[in-house]
Amino acid sequence: MKFAVIVFPGSNCDRDMYHAVQDSLGEEAKLVWYEDADLVEFDAILLPGGFSYGDYLRSGAIAATSNIVNQIKQKASEGMPILGVCNGFQVLLESGLLPGAMLRNKKLKFMCHQEELVVENNQTQFTSSYEEKETISLPIAHGEGNYYCDEKVLAELEANGQIVFRYADNPNGSVGDIAGIINEQGNVLGMMPHPERATEAVLGSDDGLKLFKSVVNHWREAYVAGV
Amino acid sequence: MKTVKIFITLKHGVLDPQGKAVQESLNKLGFPEVKGARVGKYMELQLDDHADIDQQIKEMCAKLLANPVIEDYQYTIEEGAVQ
Numbered sequence A: 001m002k003f004a005v006i007v008f009p010g011s012n013c014d015r016d017m018y019h020a021v022q023d024s025l026g027e028e029a030k031l032v033w034y035e036d037a038d039l040v041e042f043d044a045i046l047l048p049g050g051f052s053y054g055d056y057l058r059s060g061a062i063a064a065t066s067n068i069v070n071q072i073k074q075k076a077s078e079g080m081p082i083l084g085v086c087n088g089f090q091v092l093l094e095s096g097l098l099p100g101a102m103l104r105n106k107k108l109k110f111m112c113h114q115e116e117l118v119v120e121n122n123q124t125q126f127t128s129s130y131e132e133k134e135t136i137s138l139p140i141a142h143g144e145g146n147y148y149c150d151e152k153v154l155a156e157l158e159a160n161g162q163i164v165f166r167y168a169d170n171p172n173g174s175v176g177d178i179a180g181i182i183n184e185q186g187n188v189l190g191m192m193p194h195p196e197r198a199t200e201a202v203l204g205s206d207d208g209l210k211l212f213k214s215v216v217n218h219w220r221e222a223y224v225a226g227v
Numbered sequence B: 001m002k003t004v005k006i007f008i009t010l011k012h013g014v015l016d017p018q019g020k021a022v023q024e025s026l027n028k029l030g031f032p033e034v035k036g037a038r039v040g041k042y043m044e045l046q047l048d049d050h051a052d053i054d055q056q057i058k059e060m061c062a063k064l065l066a067n068p069v070i071e072d073y074q075y076t077i078e079e080g081a082v083q
Helices: A014-025 A067-077 A087-094 A151-159 A209-223 B017-028 B053-065
Strands: A002-007 A028-033 A044-047 A082-085 A101-103 A111-119 A135-142 A146-148 A163-167 A178-182 A188-191 B002-010 B041-047 B071-079
Touching (some): A002 A014, A014 A028, A082 A087, A087 A101, A087 A188, B002 B053, B041 B053, B053 B071
Parallel strands (some): A044 A082
Antiparallel strands (some): A101 A146, A111 A135, B002 B041, B002 B071
């Protein structure tokens, strides 16, 4: 399976993402500069964390206007798995691929530590290797991870099972303790915690690896059945 | 040439942690009368004259300058460019 890791000016988790796929997962990854990108050859798209365009205006807002986001929207509508982590999640929100927006953390601090998450929905192509309600440990590293949506959108997310991860102990003020959400079609996942930084025990946790394994398993079943 | 002054603020009902910190600091500095503070953004755009300038500005705000999920905006249009 071939993963594109999109690199924007200011991305800084792109190599972590690359390492997670290439070395921990054992699949093929390619770093793709946002201007050169042609996504035809890929099976999945990864939007890494960082500070694209220096977080100018709003986190992810400028990146969301780039040409590659149009390609990503096209691929999303075709059903390609797309994962946005941290700033990647912010880009997905700003581009309208996922509902809601990010505010500054409730306590206004940049937070960088391990957090416990509960897997709320393990019936997605990103989470099928987890148990339902499994508690996992992933690092967070953000200053604007305070997820916000209005009550109507929150009710829809709840009703559709689109809340995939919740914080066990909400660190940033997100509504509904939301740490990660998926689109209605089930192929675009955005999350603030970093699964790519938790793919080997030596990193403090390998709980993130199951997310990538789930994606590969789903892809094999869907596209290379019988191989 | 026109100068457009745009004010972007968090919607009422959306928690503004920055505004809250500003309010608390003002209270500590001896301004107990400050009961609320909200922090927003101010932008100035210089635009060529355009027949449909209101429509243009609204489109800019919707597409980039403001995030309609969390932010409201107001603007004024003035003649000439800011020096």
